[in-house]
Amino acid sequence: MEIVQIVGLGLIAAILVLVVKEQKPMFAFLISAFAGIVIFLFLIGKIETVIEVLNSLAERSGIEPVYVKTILKIIGIAYIAEFGAQVVRDAGQDGIASKIELAGKVLIIVMAIPIISVIIETVMKLLPA
Template sequence: MEIIQIVGLGLIAAILVLVVKEQKPMFAFLIATFTGIVIFLFLIGKIESVIQVLEDLAERSGIEPVYLKTILKIIGIAYIAEFGAQIVRDAGQDGIASKIELAGKVLIMVLAIPIISVVIETVMKLLPA
């Protein structure tokens, strides 16, 4: 089971970080960051399979590909912003982490505008004139 490997890696890294943090805080940060990247890379294959399933479902249901791609971009921005913010928080920079999260939210809103427009147009067509 992959989750056991991920949790095991996380626990080992956490212990290493605790041991090394007192002597070399920079190495502790690097261990934590490297561990996060390894876990993310481990999950890329899973993410690809989920995206493939979503693309197949969208194709069968007749949803225009541009909407699915936009939604996937939005999800990607959310995950990347969260990942980046957590790494920066680990480095003790909460202010910068908050700015990364804000940037992610703004970019999500920008990408969501076309989808929101279509939803509003659809609702307007359903309402009596």
């Protein structure tokens, strides 16, 4: 039922934004940003649960913890970049939002290099010499 609370908060925020936008656009943006942050904070507990489960699965399967941590960081970068870009888009700054998304993609590629290297090394070992 948490989704009902999240949707309810989103609807209330959207209505407030529509009412306030004509008179005070800055307040409308702040309401929108605040609602997004509250929703994000509400989900942090759920994210922690997912991280614990993934770490447990990695330990049981013998995967190096560094790879799981790297993948979780990559996922975090993707979510944070998307959230930031959406907030900036709400403020009417599509150009800056695009730059945030680009920065997120570049950081993801940089973080993925060690994993890509291991995959390539593993494939090379499997191929006949």
